[in-house]
Amino acid sequence: MKNAVYIVILILITILTVSFATLFFTVQNFKMELNIDNMTNVDNNIKFTFNEPKKPIILVHDVSPIYLKELKEIVNIINRNNYQNRTFLFIIVNHANKYNIENYPNFVKYLQFLEKEGYHLEYHAYNHIGGEYNCNKTVAEKKLNESFKILNDCGIDTKKIKYFIPPRYKISKDSEEVFLNKNISIIMDYYLLKKDNNSMEKIIITNKEYTWYMPKNLVKITELLAISDYKTSQHQFYLSIHPKAVNYGGGLEFLNYFLNTTKN
Numbered sequence: 687m688k689n690a691v692y693i694v695i696l697i698l699i700t701i702l703t704v705s706f707a708t709l710f711f712t713v714q715n716f717k718m719e720l721n722i723d724n725m726t727n728v729d730n731n732i733k734f735t736f737n738e739p740k741k742p743i744i745l746v747h748d749v750s751p752i753y754l755k756e757l758k759e760i761v762n763i764i765n766r767n768n769y770q771n772r773t774f775l776f777i778i779v780n781h782a783n784k785y786n787i788e789n790y791p792n793f794v795k796y797l798q799f800l801e802k803e804g805y806h807l808e809y810h811a812y813n814h815i816g817g818e819y820n821c822n823k824t825v826a827e828k829k830l831n832e833s834f835k836i837l838n839d840c841g842i843d844t845k846k847i848k849y850f851i852p853p854r855y856k857i858s859k860d861s862e863e864v865f866l867n868k869n870i871s872i873i874m875d876y877y878l879l880k881k882d883n884n885s886m887e888k889i890i891i892t893n894k895e896y897t898w899y900m901p902k903n904l905v906k907i908t909e910l911l912a913i914s915d916y917k918t919s920q921h922q923f924y925l926s927i928h929p930k931a932v933n934y935g936g937g938l939e940f941l942n943y944f945l946n947t948t949k950n
Contacts, residue, residue, distance in 0.1 A: 742948050746776060747927070753929035760929060773804075773805050806849075812833045819856070820852075821858055826865075855875045892919040892921045897941065900936050902935045905939050
């Protein structure tokens with residue numbers, strides 16, 4: 687038994703060491719290759735921006751009526767640590783073509799209440815089936831228009847929507863154009879796309895998710911890794927979480943620790 691414990695500890699230490707080394711050399715390579723700290727030149731109408739790290743932003747994916755119970759548990763942790771104004775809720779309007787938010791008035795009222803408390807209501811998907819926005823312009827416009835009609839009919843003002851996370855981080859160039867033309871920025875796994883006059887600005891970010899069905903016995907080591915990632919990040923730090931996944935095992939315990947540690 688003792689040998690097994692020692693082996694597990696050794697493996698975790700090795701993983702942590704490799705993560706530190708990878709992060710260090712990645713940052714150094716960026717600086718060497720770019721020879722800048724803030725911005726590169728425009729290339730093919732894309733401008734790259736590298737921001738200094740700020741207080742973390744929380745991205746809650748898959749906000750859907752099916753996860754209302756889990757969402758309330760997440761909100762309790764966020765409220766406890768006063769992170770309401772830095773939390774963005776990404777809504778699926780007709781999850782799996784079964785959970786249209788128009789049919790769940792209590793869910794909609796809860797979202798409207800959260801918005802009044804400082805949470806930001808954003809857009810994630812129409813049905814979240816596959817990479818639904820990895821499509822042509824016609825399909826993208828149709829899905830987005832249908833989604834915004836549902837949201838507006840529910841009393842959620844789509845004019846306030848500023849951000850979109852593509853399901854599974856898959857998106858076509860056509861779909862990028864559709865969202866950017868509406869001045870909706872697109873958050874991806876390591877960068878953010880936004881419209882900048884007649885060009886597209888690509889902002890490098892740190893977007894991490896640690897709580898994908900995290901076992902309780904990995905909470906402490908993950909806490910150390912996450913705080914290290916945050917403190918050494920050269921960019922705006924985003925913490926992504928998914929309802930149900932973060933509610934499993936030690937996910938909420940980790941979330942509470944991370945928010946409490948970084949809130950000041």
